[in-house]
Amino acid sequence: MKFIYPFGGSAPKPDVDPDKQIVGGKGLGLQVMSKIGVDVPPGFTLTTPLCQIYAKDNDLPADVWKSVRDNVARIEKDMGKVFGSSNDPLLFSCRSGAAMSMPGMMDTVLNIGLNDTTVEGLASATGNERFAWDSYRRLLDMFGEVVLGIPHEEFEQRLDKVKEDAGATNDVDLNTNDLKNLCREYKAVYEHQKKQFPTDPYDQLYACVKAVFGSWMTPRAVKYREIHNIKNLLGTATNIQTMVFGNMGDDSGTGVAFSRNPSTGENVLYGEYLINAQGEDVVAGIRTPQPIQQMKEVLPDCYAKFVENVDKLEHYFKDMQDVEFTVEKGKLWMLQCRNGKRTGVAAIRIATELVKEGICTESEALLKVEPRHVEQLLHPTFSPEALESNEYTKGVVAKGLPGSPGAAVGKIVFTPARAEEMKANGESVILVRETTSPEDVGGMWAASGILTARGGMTSHAAVVARGWGKPCVCGCSDIIVSESNKTVTVKDTNVVFKEGDVVSINGATGEVINTAIEVKTPSLKGDLEVLLGWADKEQGVMKVLANADSGPDALQAAGNGAMGIGLCRTEHMFFCPERLPIVRRWIFHTECLDDLDHIKHFQRSDFKDLFVAMNGMPVTIRLLDPPLHEFLPRPEQVQEKVAEELGFGKDVKRMLDRIESMHEENPMLGLRGCRLGIIKPDFTKMQVEAIMLAAADFMEESPSTAKPRPRIMIPLIGSINEYKDQAIIIKREAERIRNERGVDIPYEIGTMIEVPRAALVSNKIAALKDDEDGKPLCSFFSYGTNDLTQMTMGISRDDSNGFIPKYLELGIFDDDPFQTVDEEGVGYLMKLSATLGRSANPHLSLSVCGEHGGDPKSIAFFDTVGLNYVSCSPYRVPVARLAAGQARVKKRMEEAKGAAVKDMDKKGAAVALGRDAFRCQEPLAANIVGGPALSA
Structure with a gap:
């Protein structure tokens, strides 16, 4: 089914489900749960294209707000409650949800609809006055921070004071009067900040919708997308959902869980819950949650239903699930489900075990492992615990380009000779250079890791390091390297490191850390071999x-x-x-x-x-x-001994003149x-x-x-x-x-x-024959995409770091063309060359041997060109094998989908469009606001 984007924006990434692109991962998960019989609180979704409208106009069209009111009315009818009523009011949550998971990056507001009047109605209807005022103070806090931008510390200080006055350790120890007092204190924060808390429930709801859409462009969300290379999404969706309450007493609670251990992949429930709490309490660290398994003792029926739901969801999505839930007065409600994030070790174990358990096929399992997961298993790395430690996060002093993945710790050295000397003495060293040259290879080989101030992802340092599987951070413009003074200076802070100082480098992120971080080497055997074997078996795979x-x-x-x-x-x-x-x-x-x-x-x-x-x-x-001059000594290295060794006697001047004569501009x-x-x-x-x-x-x-x-x-x-x-x-x-x-x-x-002209005359090269015997002279083309990119785009790969990061930030480039092949330019030349070459010689072998041969995104493109193989550094081979297999699986799935659509067209079959509400009642009704319908 073809989707139209009526509110602008680019088409979704190929690996993003079109339905998910429109309603977001959370919205789609709620839709699915309602369809397969999992209880979810009723609600509706405002789609991602509306996020773009809000970003442009700072408001939404009048017909959208009318649709919001219409959907609220539908839910009021279903629930037998009225939004804003002074008697048992209906309350809502307002949650974000983009097509790709961005945990904690965007905003949520709970308990929308409470004010001084409706809080009394909630207390009366539930017979639980404490619960009602607890919910009210939460709304005042969240609305103030998320919608009005009041610093959370302002509310936190008032909470601490009220707890101190009440002699309470935790917020659950506060009684009703304490909570009423806390609400007064929170209102005082609004007055102090000269902000107004809206008492009209619809004003609250509209303001929360705008805040959630606005959170798409907050600095933290933008930075997260940059770090994780998330592009071409339309924005976040906004899910408005009936509130269910985990803070109604000891028969209520809330929690977060994974269907399998996200660190190890072990097939056991992994998560936490809190009794008498709302969702943010679990993740905020306000109280210490309990392991999910203990829920079996205090809420056995809910726990059994929860296990049943999780198993049902895992079988439906054929993947490990990350879920959120609330128990209200002994009733279990599922609030969210999504494919859970996981470590590399866990991803590979989960994929292979899902196949063993008959939940998915080998081909489907391949798509559940990301190339970065395999990379984690190929190089020494810092453990997840180390990466989250204060020692690491506060120790990052500079950041360059991730030239070669892996982690290394060692003493700083500035010359290859010193690196070799210290290596011989059994010491681990980090070779730090302005840039490396072929003459440095002895020291590069001796070093545990390499750090350069200049050079891009295909610079000498990066290419050699990747070939050897050594961690490398290159193009680190945050530092000034003085090889003569044997110092490294961090520009922003003027911190100076001397030879012998210990640092750590993270070749996967480009980070330089000012202390020794423990390095871990994962195993390369077992499940990884099984998974890559499946990739190799895919029919027609490169x-x-x-x-x-x-x-x-x-x-x-x-x-x-x-x-x-x-x-x-x-x-x-x-x-x-x-x-x-x-x-x-x-x-x-x-x-x-x-x-x-x-x-x-x-x-x-x-x-x-x-x-x-x-x-x-x-x-x-x-x-x-x-x-050839790359092999020659630099002029400052020329001495009598060197001149004599290289055939110039002791005539240093003659040797220098000879070097000068070989200089090329x-x-x-x-x-x-x-x-x-x-x-x-x-x-x-x-x-x-x-x-x-x-x-x-x-x-x-x-x-x-x-x-x-x-x-x-x-x-x-x-x-x-x-x-x-x-x-x-x-x-x-x-x-x-x-x-x-x-x-x-x-x-x-x-x-x-690797020269554009060669690509343009490929048919003539492929057709060349020996004049003596008439046999073909060319049997293969291998695309050297490093130089082909450099010559086609007119960009020096060694000097590109001076502007490409800014190009990426401004959106001028979607990807660094020296990391991911430029499909429109370089890729076009490759396709043209391949077509021309095979027109002259159908048996011509085609391949790539540049650094792009190990890049998963480039590999997917190369599969469309019809290459016979890709070639990459030894340590990137497993990643490339996975990527090649995945490219073939995706291509086969697309072909099958296209064939099914054609078959349906032939039969004149109508495609049913699902616009279903996530609601517990039948029949299901329309709930998608502001975008195209979901596919059947």
Whole structure:
């Protein structure tokens, strides 16, 4: 069913139920509970589009207020009570409820309709004067704070004074006269604040509706949505619901519970309740609640009915439920249900156990686990208890970008050498740099975590850290790093940290904490393996490969379920301290063939390790790509010893002149990638020889079992002739090795599409053939989305942190394009390239090997492009496997839904629109105010 948004606003996120987008999670939950026989207090919902109208006009249309009155009249008839009556008055609650759960971020007001007259009527009708005045003082407090903005402390101080005068420890110890006195004190607060409490019940109700809609844009709600990346919602709905009272005595109460433990996933009720209380008492900490299981002893019938309701809801929604309830004079009422929030450990256990219990299918279970849940299980983390501790929350001194997930604690160091030295002594260190370079990798490897002041999510620090599974906070503009003084200064506070000071970093949030926080490493086995196995089984699912540059990386990737290597960055093989001088000498003196042979020797060994680790699975090796000057020492590091080591004798000046001559104004668009291979063809030949010899060595050592599958990838091509030049060199060299060694090594040649022009001529690249034998020269495209994004959008990924956060804040960008692929621009080029390429070669393999290959939202898009696989860092492989499986499940569900609609259209079937009230009486009646009907 297609929904129309008559009050403006963008369409809902794909993962948000359209019905929930209109009536909110709370409203939809109430609808469902009423339909399946769970008792809920009667009420109605003002829809989320009205939230947008209120934000624009600071009021609602007259017809909406008329609908509110009409619905109140309907409920008055059902309940046999009148709103505002002086004799047994009908009272309402007014609660928020957006399409996505935002616990505690928006407002609620209870006991609406009480005043000096109706409170006497409530007391008389119930025979419980204390209860009536307790409800009245709650309304005065909540209305004053939520609607009129009176600081809660003003009411809290008056309550404390009344309790002190009465000798009461808790508010339940106050008698009727105390509560009457408290109401007078609360009215005095209004007078002191020069505010007016409306005595007309409808004035109260209208003001509360406006306040709830207005709470959508409060700073705390906006910040919550920013933190949790909640976008494209229409606003909050407002639920007006008949009051039921848990504060009517010892046979009444209220509580909150989960159908399963949200921390561990154990299948036991988990929650709390209070006798003689209203809902806010449980969460406000005013009184100490009791474990939900104890309710069985004091309210056994209600407890049995509650367990029955929770089980019914869990089976209906096929998920763990978070519920709120009230018991009024021995009668159980359910106030809210929603899918409960949970930890990563709990999410995975709940999903697998729901399948074992027959409540949902494997495919349905996949959708109950979020990628962030899996991420929690892949890296050392701070425990939930640690994250909520004062030590953590008050210790956050700076915040940067979450470059690589995980948690790390260590002493601050400022140089790679110092990091390696302290690591050798068994100490944990955090390497702090302005920004990192390839030369820093020794220290980066030694460090427990990495913190940089500059650089984005695809900066050198972030990419390397993710590949190694190390926590990294990058682009932390809150700090000033002085490597010469060995200090870090926090800009806002001028707090200074010196080398050796201990800090903690949270790579999942980008937070830097000024003290040591305990780190925990969850298990990766058991239920997670089962869940990811279900994802892998989904029909037509994209495969997930890994970006890996060494044997240990490859083994880690295989252990995490990678189906091969989608990207080996050959340059990462050059960074070891014993290898870097050899590479540098060759760069300076390319005529030195001995150095080229040395490079070939260690590459040959490394490639063989990859083939062994991935035996039978593809290993895609990208030829050298980055600018050569990245391998060179910085001028300030050049001394006689360095010059002598690199072939300049002791002539420091000549070496500096040589470095200066190699300087490029824009190195990312300079001599790199295929351009280097074209200018220096011997380097391309050397790399191909190393690849093919490594494969041959492996096959000869294990002739019966070895199955190397090298795929050689040409980087940075922009023209057909660039590709053909390098592909011919690769093919000739590969065939020479095959003939000389007498082994039939299967190999493929392809390219990384990272230059927009290459995407535009993809059909011509895919159609290229060898002039000698007429066979195709290109068998695969792998989209390098890091550079493709950079070149398409004209944004430097290393410098983007200077403005992208502001772009996200202003809504200019919905997502950081270096974290989540830009579908309209970069994504369009990918789709165009894929279509062109396969038009020339239907068997062309398509994939992504940029950092977007591990981003769940991007993976869902890549599935629509028709990619064969995505490739990401070893530690993101499980997340990508889950995301790929989820993308396939959602696609199948959408196809099934579309087919069902078409089938109904063919049969001329009418689609019934449900506009049901959440009410306990039959028949169900219309209750949706201000938006389209719900789908059948």
